[in-house]
Amino acid sequence: MSKGTNKASNALNELRDMDELANGDSPIHRLHPLVKFLVTIAYIYFVVSFSKYDITGLFIMLIYPVLIFSIANIKVSTCFYKLRLVLPLVLMVGIFNPIFEGRAGVVSMITLMMKGTFSLMASFIMVATTPIDGLCAALRKIHVPSILVTLLLLTYRYIGVLVREVAIMTDAYKLRAPKQKGIAINAWGSFLGQLLLRSMDKASELYNSMQLRAFKGEFFYASQRGLNCLDVIYLVACIGGFVAARFINLTETLGGLFV
Amino acid sequence: MIKFENVCFSYENGTQILKDLSFEISEGETVGLIGCNGAGKSTLMKVLLGLLPHEGIVKVSDLELNKNNLEEIRRKLGFVLQDSDNQMFMPTVYEDMMFGPLNYGHTKEEAEARVDEVLEQLNLTYLKHKYNHKISGGEKRMAAIATILTMRPKVILMDEPSTALDPENRRRVINAINDLNITKIIASHDLDMILDTCDRVILMHDGKIIADGKTEDILRDEKLLEANHMELPFKLQGLREFI
Ligand SMILES: Nc1ncnc2c1ncn2[C@@H]1O[C@H](COP(=O)(O)OP(=O)(O)OP(=O)(O)O)[C@@H](O)[C@H]1O
Numbered sequence: 001m002s003k004g005t006n007k008a009s010n011a012l013n014e015l016r017d018m019d020e021l022a023n024g025d026s027p028i029h030r031l032h033p034l035v036k037f038l039v040t041i042a043y044i045y046f047v048v049s050f051s052k053y054d055i056t057g058l059f060i061m062l063i064y065p066v067l068i069f070s071i072a073n074i075k076v077s078t079c080f081y082k083l084r085l086v087l088p089l090v091l092m093v094g095i096f097n098p099i100f101e102g103r104a105g106v107v108s109m110i111t112l113m114m115k116g117t118f119s120l121m122a123s124f125i126m127v128a129t130t131p132i133d134g135l136c137a138a139l140r141k142i143h144v145p146s147i148l149v150t151l152l153l154l155t156y157r158y159i160g161v162l163v164r165e166v167a168i169m170t171d172a173y174k175l176r177a178p179k180q181k182g183i184a185i186n187a188w189g190s191f192l193g194q195l196l197l198r199s200m201d202k203a204s205e206l207y208n209s210m211q212l213r214a215f216k217g218e219f220f221y222a223s224q225r226g227l228n229c230l231d232v233i234y235l236v237a238c239i240g241g242f243v244a245a246r247f248i249n250l251t252e253t254l255g256g257l258f259v
Numbered sequence: 260m261i262k263f264e265n266v267c268f269s270y271e272n273g274t275q276i277l278k279d280l281s282f283e284i285s286e287g288e289t290v291g292l293i294g295c296n297g298a299g300k301s302t303l304m305k306v307l308l309g310l311l312p313h314e315g316i317v318k319v320s321d322l323e324l325n326k327n328n329l330e331e332i333r334r335k336l337g338f339v340l341q342d343s344d345n346q347m348f349m350p351t352v353y354e355d356m357m358f359g360p361l362n363y364g365h366t367k368e369e370a371e372a373r374v375d376e377v378l379e380q381l382n383l384t385y386l387k388h389k390y391n392h393k394i395s396g397g398e399k400r401m402a403a404i405a406t407i408l409t410m411r412p413k414v415i416l417m418d419e420p421s422t423a424l425d426p427e428n429r430r431r432v433i434n435a436i437n438d439l440n441i442t443k444i445i446a447s448h449d450l451d452m453i454l455d456t457c458d459r460v461i462l463m464h465d466g467k468i469i470a471d472g473k474t475e476d477i478l479r480d481e482k483l484l485e486a487n488h489m490e491l492p493f494k495l496q497g498l499r500e501f502i
């Protein structure tokens with residue numbers, strides 16, 4: 001993409017790339033969305049519950065995302081590239097630990113960063129292998145209230161609308177202020193106000209259009225198949241693996257074999 | 260088929276947009292809704308769809324539009340939005356087209372059969388598995404029409420279906436409209452398109468119906484059009500000397 005294209009339209013393309021990734025095909029893509037959702041939640045739960053000084057234990061948890069990335073045929077680099085804006089925030093989280101805790105703080109800082117990064121990776125895998133509608137359908141299946149699920153769906157769609165409006169508006173602004181870099185501070189207020197109004201307008205049109213096509217908060221159009229054998233195996237294997245990694249000290253056990 | 264009796268609509272701030280509209284559209288008619296910017300064409304359509312509240316009586320196939328009948332009425336109506344980007348919210352054309360029928364409770368097989376049928380009817384089969392953001396504006400407009408047709412509406416409403424299209428795609432849309440055998444209501448400034456598609460024209464200005472009659476009669480009436488900030492269709496401009 002040329003340097004001249006604006007950031008917002010790049011961001012939009014990336015969002016759409018996610019849709020395309022999610023529509024891909026691999027054994028992971030074919031798994032039931034519900035199973036992927038549960039495994040992701042479980043993964044994050046177990047990762048977060050590791051003691052803040054247990055670096056080696058945490059390292060073992062890295063096996064899951066790395067393995068799934070390779071089965072799903074998605075490059076780990078894609079993940080980090082897409083998350084490049086969020087990642088620094090996550091890494092910043094533990095930054096004061098060394099100051100407060102001294103040397104132990106360095107370790108806890110590292111584990112905290114690992115926990116954040118791993119959780120992000122796991123969430124990314126889920127989003128990149130499950131169409132948003134599939135996800136919503138899965139949430140409905142476990143009886144998450146339809147209003148919440150619809151909200152999630154609309155938020156996801158709204159981000160797209162918002163980004164599109166930003167792209168259009170920054171282009172329009174630049175054409176009239178060609179010498180300026182970015183948007184002048186004094187224009188920010190009206191720019192944001194306009195943006196909000198315009199994107200709300202578009203979002204309500206979009207919601208109208210869904211309603212006119214009989215959308216009532218149910219996700220009939222996502223895959224309606226039940227769980228199959230593979231789904232169950234995947235679910236049990238993953239959660240079993242997480243439990244083992246969390247409660248059995250694998251490094252010690254493996255080491256013990258050789259003593 | 261559609262009946263408006265003394266219908267009014269105002270925004271909360273009190274500005275009245277639709278002023279005492281009464282008209283009737285019978286089954287199978289193709290009606291052009293014309294008028295300058297801000298005349299109230301889109302508003303009228305939204306009222307008919309129950310997206311905006313109204314005063315007066317709106318009837319669709321003898322059912323009065325109210326909360327209880329909303330669903331049944333919407334089922335009879337298909338609305339093609341002015342901005343196809345807002346209409347197409349699923350990643351691919353196929354998924355978008357499946358959305359409506361599946362929500363109506365049809366099985367996946369039934370829905371897919373409808374999708375294929377409509378795509379074939381509109382010569383769009385090549386678009387089926389394309390991503391919505393990777394097709395051209397013209398293709399998107401056609402796809403938007405297709406998503407509505409899969410729901411088999413009794414009446415199709417189109418808001419500015421020919422804007423932002425090149426001549427070839429505009430022609431495609433016009434042909435698609437002419438090939439449809441249902442009641443059609445088309446809001447547009449593109450009077451040439453109206454001339455090519457509609458039997459009847461309703462001319463609106465400032466929320467009121469100024470004229471209602473045969474397309475030929477209204478679109479030839481230069482004085483009437485000019486008084487309402489519009490021009491003769493290009494096709495008829497050449498004939499001026501002969502009138
Ligand atoms: N939220 C709102 N509050 C108050 N007035 C509004 C609002 N939205 C639209 N209007 C007014 O309603 C009037 C009718 O708008 P409408 O969109 O129906 O016109 P239109 O005939 O479709 O015009 P166009 O050809 O530009 O699409 C306009 O004068 C507009 O200013």
Ligand SMILES: [Mg+2]
Nearest residue numbers: 300301302418
């Ligand atoms: Mg309009």
